Amino acid sequence: GAGVSQSPSNKVTEKGKDVELRCDPISGHTALYWYRQSLGQGLEFLIYFQGNSAPDKSGLPSDRFSAERTGGSVSTLTIQRTQQEDSAVYLCASSEAAGAGYEQYFGPGTRLTVT
């Protein structure tokens, strides 16, 4: 079946502009995660959605970052007033449910470059 999809695959933006990154999780998956991977760095957790519960935003690096998940499916990560240090690959993952027994499946990522 279809996996996690993300769009755009690549995004180049000028410093100071806002960007929106989209994630379509696997159909039926209730848990959705955003991570980012900077050059030479490991994956860093950003935010997590589970059903109708309040999202876990503990990984968002600043208030310029926000995310929403409409209708329990598609999610959008928004970065306002982008900075060069925001350049990274932004990865979305989904799992059937929350909990240790459920594998997280990753999308191909959006490569963001802030010039």
Place this chain on the structure above:
Amino acid sequence: RKEVEQDPGPFNVPEGATVAFNCTYSNSASQSFFWYRQDCRKEPKLLMSVYSSGNEDGRFTAQLNRASQYISLLIRDSKLSDSATYLCVVRKAAGNKLTFGGGTRVLVKP
């Protein structure tokens, strides 16, 4: 100190040889452990979960040492297709986010 630490490598491995590498984690509340594989410019994919008793999946063997807070991955009879970055991943009991190590790069050469 990073919560999950790995030797970045690269580990240059002759085809057919055995390679092993470790990962250490600092949070004793970590409950679940995984190895993910990431190919160049691709997304991470789950390779295997790591169980307390150790577990094997074909040519891959994972071990967990809770007392010393490290996990290991051993690859036997290395194939060229095993060349990738191997990510050590931990999850706390009460949470759902994954904490990733920086990855260990393995290059299998003919």
